[in-house]
Amino acid sequence: SYDLTQPPSVSVSPGQTASITCSGDKLGEKYVCWYQQKPGQSPVQVIYQDNHRPSGIPERFSGSNSGNTATLTISGTQTLDEADYYCQAWDSNTALFGGGTKLTVL
Amino acid sequence: QVTLRESGPALVKPTQTLTLTCTFSGFSLSTTGMCVSWIRQPPGKALEWLGLIDWDGDTFYSPSLKPRLGISKDTSNNQVLLRMTNMDPVDTATYFCARSPIVGAIPDGMDVWGQGTTVTVSS
Numbered sequence: 431s432y433d434l435t436q437p438p439s440v441s442v443s444p445g446q447t448a449s450i451t452c453s454g455d456k457l458g459e460k461y462v463c464w465y466q467q468k469p470g471q472s473p474v475q476v477i478y479q480d481n482h483r484p485s486g487i488p489e490r491f492s493g494s495n496s497g498n499t500a501t502l503t504i505s506g507t508q509t510l511d512e513a514d515y516y517c518q519a520w521d522s523n524t525a526l527f528g529g530g531t532k533l534t535v536l
Numbered sequence: 537q538v539t540l541r542e543s544g545p546a547l548v549k550p551t552q553t554l555t556l557t558c559t560f561s562g563f564s565l566s567t568t569g570m571c572v573s574w575i576r577q578p579p580g581k582a583l584e585w586l587g588l589i590d591w592d593g594d595t596f597y598s599p600s601l602k603p604r605l606g607i608s609k610d611t612s613n614n615q616v617l618l619r620m621t622n623m624d625p626v627d628t629a630t631y632f633c634a635r636s637p638i639v640g641a642i643p644d645g646m647d648v649w650g651q652g653t654t655v656t657v658s659s
Contacts, residue, residue, distance in 0.1 A: 431599070463645030465583070472632060472649040473583065479642060516583050520643050523596045525573065525585035525636075 432521040434528035441534045448504040450531045452517030455498060460519045462500040464493055467530075468513045476515075477502060509535050538562035540572075540633050540650035547656050548623050554655060558616040558633030565611050566591055571636040572616045573646055574607065576629040584629075588636055589616055625657045 435453045442448040452462065462480050465473040475484050477493035480500065490505045500519075504511055512535045517528040544556035556574075563570060573588040587597035589607045597605050606619040616633060631653050634646035 461642060461645075465646070467583075472652055473634075473646070474649070475645055475647050478645045478647065484647060518583075518585075518645055524598060525588070525643075525646075527575075527583040527585060530582045 432519075432524075432526055434517055434519060434526055436515075436517060436528040436531045438529070439532045439534065441536065442504075442507045444509055444535055445506055448507045448511070448533055448535075450502045450504075450515050450517075450533065452500040452502075452519075452528050453498055454500075454519065454526075457498050457500055457519060458496045460495075460521065462493065462495045463518045464491075464500075464502045465516045465518065466511075466513045467516065473516065504533075507533075507535055511535060538635060538648045540635060540648060542631060542633050542650045542653040544631075544653055544655070546654060547658065549659050550624055550657060552623050554618075554620045554623050554627070556618045556631055556633075556653065556655075558618070558650060560614050560616070560633075560635070560650075563635060565589075565609055565614070565616070569638045571638060571643075572609070573634050573636040574616075574618045575632045575634060575646070575649075576627075577632070577652075578626075578629040586618070586620075586631075590638075623657045628655065628657050630654045 464477040467473040476491045480495040481493040540560040571590040574586040604621045608617045634649040637644045
């Protein structure tokens with residue numbers, strides 16, 4: 431089966447750049463989405479098709495995908511960006527999620 | 537405005553069958569490229585995709601859960617149903633439905649999510 435691997439946690443200082451990775455075999459050949467989930471809330475899509483931002487998502491969120499790794503980058507991280515982040519890809523008509531990364535802003 | 541809302545029992549007993557309803561508005565599931573996915577999240581754990589139904593009524597399921605799952609749609613009432621058999625305490629989770637459009641043969645992921653409904657499996 432196909433697996434997506436994320437680091438369990440990432441810490442960043444306010445105003446700095448946060449990078450969250452998602453690894454999978456030949457992941458660069460698939461399209462990756464990213465979701466933000468705050469405690470007690472439903473996930474919100476922040477990136478689709480590797481590097482596209484849905485309407486309403488701040489420009490500080492960006493994505494890339496190449497080789498075996500996709501990366502979500504948050505520039506000028508704000509305290510309100512503290513949340514769990516999940517990557518997601520499709521493999522043989524099946525959606526897969528990474529294990530999630532808890533982003534701490536302190 | 538696109539909205540989705542999950543509904544169903546909050547508590548089911550082991551071995552019972554769970555049926556959840558996703559009621560949506562703001563889009564039509566008969567439009568080419570439109571899909572609805574079901575996803576769940578056990579307490580404190582990661583998201584897990586369960587399956588989806590597309591505009592043609594075709595269904596796709598997580599391989600590990602496929603024997604227990606059934607997804608159907610009622611297009612006229614803007615509803616998608618999830619049926620999961622032989623429920624077990626490990627199936628305790630929040631269950632979400634989400635719109636999952638395919639644009640130009642490229643899946644856009646899950647762009648709008650419902651609020652989720654919590655299901656506890658216990659005797």
